[in-house]
Amino acid sequence: MTSNSSIPDASETGKLASLLARFAQFGGLATGGVTRLCASAEDGEARDAFAALLREAGAEVSKDGVGNQFGIFRLADRAGAPLVMMGSHLDSQPRGGRFDGVLGVLAAFEAGRRLMLAKRAGVSFDSDFCAVNWTNEEGARFRPSLLGSGTYVGKMSMNDALASRDDDGVTLSDALAAIGYRGTDAPPCVPSCYVELHVEQGGLLEADEVPIGIVTRNWGAAKIDVSFKGEQAHTGPAKMGARRDALFAAAQLICDVRAIADKWPDRIHTSVGRLVVQPNSPNVVPSQTDLSIELRAVDDSILQEAEIIAMQAIDTAAQRANVAVEIGNRTSRSIRVLPPAVGELVKRCALEAGVRSREIDTVSGHDALSLLDTCPTGLVFVPSVGGIAHNEKEDTHSDDLDTGMTVLMRVATRLCQSGGDPVAAARGG
Amino acid sequence: MTSNSSIPDASETGKLASLLARFAQFGGLATGGVTRLCASAEDGEARDAFAALLREAGAEVSKDGVGNQFGIFRLADRAGAPLVMMGSHLDSQPRGGRFDGVLGVLAAFEAGRRLMLAKRAGVSFDSDFCAVNWTNEEGARFRPSLLGSGTYVGKMSMNDALASRDDDGVTLSDALAAIGYRGTDAPPCVPSCYVELHVEQGGLLEADEVPIGIVTRNWGAAKIDVSFKGEQAHTGPAKMGARRDALFAAAQLICDVRAIADKWPDRIHTSVGRLVVQPNSPNVVPSQTDLSIELRAVDDSILQEAEIIAMQAIDTAAQRANVAVEIGNRTSRSIRVLPPAVGELVKRCALEAGVRSREIDTVSGHDALSLLDTCPTGLVFVPSVGGIAHNEKEDTHSDDLDTGMTVLMRVATRLCQSGGDPVAAARGG
Known part of the structure; x- marks a missing residue:
């Protein structure tokens, strides 16, 4: 050599x-x-x-x-x-x-x-x-x-x-x-x-x-792409109870995803970095939102538990906003x-x-x-x-x-x- | 004639x-x-x-x-x-x-x-x-x-x-x-x-x-354009406590704006229909969000009170997410x-x-x-x-x-x- x-x-x-x-x-x-x-x-x-x-x-x-x-x-x-x-x-x-x-x-x-x-x-x-x-x-x-x-x-x-x-x-x-x-x-x-x-x-x-x-x-990391599908409506006359607001669903979910991080300080990082709103006009109830959740944890059991919480939060947000939900790309890698x-x-x-x-x-x-x-x-x-x-x-x-x-x-x-x-x-x- | x-x-x-x-x-x-x-x-x-x-x-x-x-x-x-x-x-x-x-x-x-x-x-x-x-x-x-x-x-x-x-x-x-x-x-x-x-x-x-x-x-209607300004960071290594997440601020605010409607059922309609996220990538902590709040009420006193609540919610959301806030266009019309x-x-x-x-x-x-x-x-x-x-x-x-x-x-x-x-x-x- x-x-x-x-x-x-x-x-x-x-x-x-x-x-x-x-x-x-x-x-x-x-x-x-x-x-x-x-x-x-x-x-x-x-x-x-x-x-x-x-x-x-x-x-x-x-x-x-x-x-x-x-x-x-x-x-x-x-x-x-x-x-x-x-x-x-x-x-x-x-x-x-x-x-x-x-x-x-x-x-x-x-x-x-x-x-x-x-x-x-x-x-x-x-x-x-x-x-x-x-x-x-x-x-x-x-x-x-x-x-x-x-x-x-x-x-x-x-x-x-x-x-x-x-x-x-x-x-x-x-x-x-x-x-x-x-x-x-x-x-x-x-x-x-x-x-x-x-x-x-x-x-x-x-x-x-x-x-x-x-x-x-x-x-480890878990990534979940979520679409909420509501119904486009006028933000003026449309009654609150009849709205199917895809952005309201997304907002609840983003707050819930952030809260996951507080359960295991410094052992999990959570985020939503991407959110696309349609049609995205000030006076239109959003019909669709597409967002990407990321969970990154130092421990597999934390990551798995966090994923379960996130999936529940997705459903809860959809129910509260009366919108449909679709899970798109979902990937995870272990520690x-x-x-x-x-x-x-x-x-x-x-x-x-x-x-x-x-x-x-x-x-x-x-x-x-x-x-x-x-x-x-x-x-x-x-x-x-x-x-x-x-x-x-x-x-x-x-x-x-x-x-x-x-x-x-x-x-x-x-x-x-x-x-x-x-x-x-x-x-x- | x-x-x-x-x-x-x-x-x-x-x-x-x-x-x-x-x-x-x-x-x-x-x-x-x-x-x-x-x-x-x-x-x-x-x-x-x-x-x-x-x-x-x-x-x-x-x-x-x-x-x-x-x-x-x-x-x-x-x-x-x-x-x-x-x-x-x-x-x-x-x-x-x-x-x-x-x-x-x-x-x-x-x-x-x-x-x-x-x-x-x-x-x-x-x-x-x-x-x-x-x-x-x-x-x-x-x-x-x-x-x-x-x-x-x-x-x-x-x-x-x-x-x-x-x-x-x-x-x-x-x-x-x-x-x-x-x-x-x-x-x-x-x-x-x-x-x-x-x-x-x-x-x-x-x-x-x-x-x-x-x-x-x-x-009556009050419309408030809000910008939250945080700091772009990697959603992986950036510690949660150090993040300045402009989308987290926006999400909290959207939930708070929705909650205003529940205070006066059928007498006020509230919404955020527009939200622009930057840079809007799944693994980047958002550096800026721009959103438009709308409040529409059948009573001027309700509208005024709702505006005060909304302005407080803007500040609260900014503080929690550790981001700066700028109020852009702000218009209102009375009943x-x-x-x-x-x-x-x-x-x-x-x-x-x-x-x-x-x-x-x-x-x-x-x-x-x-x-x-x-x-x-x-x-x-x-x-x-x-x-x-x-x-x-x-x-x-x-x-x-x-x-x-x-x-x-x-x-x-x-x-x-x-x-x-x-x-x-x-x-x-």
Whole structure:
């Protein structure tokens, strides 16, 4: 095995930050944030730029049926070598941050580029490397979130994914076709190991002054899309008792969902972030409301109990407002522990790089969690300034980006020289 | 004074219904309803058709600075004759009814057309007649409602009216310019009398089997636009106590506004029909909500007390959700009695036509109420099938349309032969 010292590293200081600055222009806002909704024109621009970077660096570029983008760097000397995969997502929230997702995609690209340079300089590898951009991680425009990675691992069918509609009724299929990313390539085979670099989106690393978070556990999450269907009427003459007010039902439910959080302080987070009202006119009793409930808990029994309460609250709200109710998308994921082997590998690489690391939970979902049942999976956090996330003010210091890149590069190198096996990779070197 | 029998009437059976069917195509929906929002392309088509009808019938057509459309039929033999005005509005609610507003505009046109024919046939009049289409009565796209008629009578400044923005940020000024209705004509002088024909939007006339409602009183109304301003955050990691959730504030307020109605059953109607959420993504704590409260009461003291409760509820909701609050447009109108003289005139005309009439309240606002302080004003209702309003299923039977037209025609004729004075008009004939 070739020593890691032969891989370029320190000379690339600031390279990732400059790539990120470039990508922050796609859907970029004056505030420094981005609005780059999945399969929008801005997302198309970012995808094109990612594909161009990959090609230029010598990767084989492909896109699958739901628009997942893959760039495979052929590092091994044989066909059918194990594949090490890294990546994240280029889509953003509306007025979201410029690091969320794109950091992991560009760090993966950068790792692949450097590994390819190393190979050309004579370093030998026994695995290929793939940088990936997963479609619709955010779930902001299309639901569910983690759509691209979920489809890749078979948790969701391609047809269901493509039929997902945004709030204007546009299908993901049509939106991807419009930007040229309704692909026909087969996705690459299941990787031997998947590792994702992401911003923390919380304040623990910053508070502890630790630059690397090794995710060991993810909170469980339950997501429920609800439609209340009432009857459009004039807010003037229509008698109160005869009204079937879909917004009144939604309002009661939102208050009830918020109250669930108070039952288990700091152990469950509850929210309704999305509410679409029809016809949405001041003097019309709303005929329909569509909303999305999220429950995230650190304990499965809490999550299950909270789901029961939420489902009862939906029915109660519908009855009080005399409206019909339909449950749409409903997904849940249990509390999960990430494989210790990948965590150990990251820990060793951080130690070698001379930077502190700590174990940490993730409350938010990430594409890495989709891969969890498919292959050994790792998730690495770098600090978020002030813990701010899904907000234009989201920020990560440039030196923390470099530290994350350094550690990820060491992880990638070890994996690609150990047949993609994290246990062997942690041992070697 | 020439006898009313010389005015064509019975021969025109179904004429109004056929005009209405034609206008129902502008923004027409498969269900029979219409979406013809103020200053939309569809509104522009309806306005163009109205102007063409007026010109063809010999009216002088003009449009003022806020897009109010006037068609003056010169019936009197002298300049400066009194003006009798009738009309309503062509704009609709989203997925609204095909009679709401447009009935009054087309009935006024039809009255003008017939009066002009009568004049050409030798009937003499001492007043001119004006058919009017008021801009943005509904308040669905731009706020406040009754914008065009309110500007005409000076309750609102032209600049404030034109600066009103829809939920996409488009000003009324730009929207009118886009369809060619940002006019420069001076509006006609204050009329001697204004009468509006409208569908009831309630079920009293139908229940009583009375085809003509003479409005004697309007409920008071208070309308309050509220913005809650919180902070965008990730619904995952953001701690509940640190959230500043603008949708949670809105939800509490909507529930509190609904509860106000239970304090005075059947004497107050309360609602929130409009709620805009930003950024409106399932996994983002909402940073801003904009909503419109409506309170409508049959008693001024109830209305005032309800407003106080609503304002307290706004503050309470903001505090609980830890968000800032801004009060936007805030309008109110007191309980008012309509002038008995116009009511007497309508009653007499109904009697002459051999149809039953009854006195009735209006809970909803109408352009006639804007004119109330400016000139003697009348408001006449025809039945709504099932009392359904602001709904695609809104309907009025064709024979009820004919009855309304017959009575309105008699009112118009009497007024235009009595110097526009309703007292004299009720006496004459």
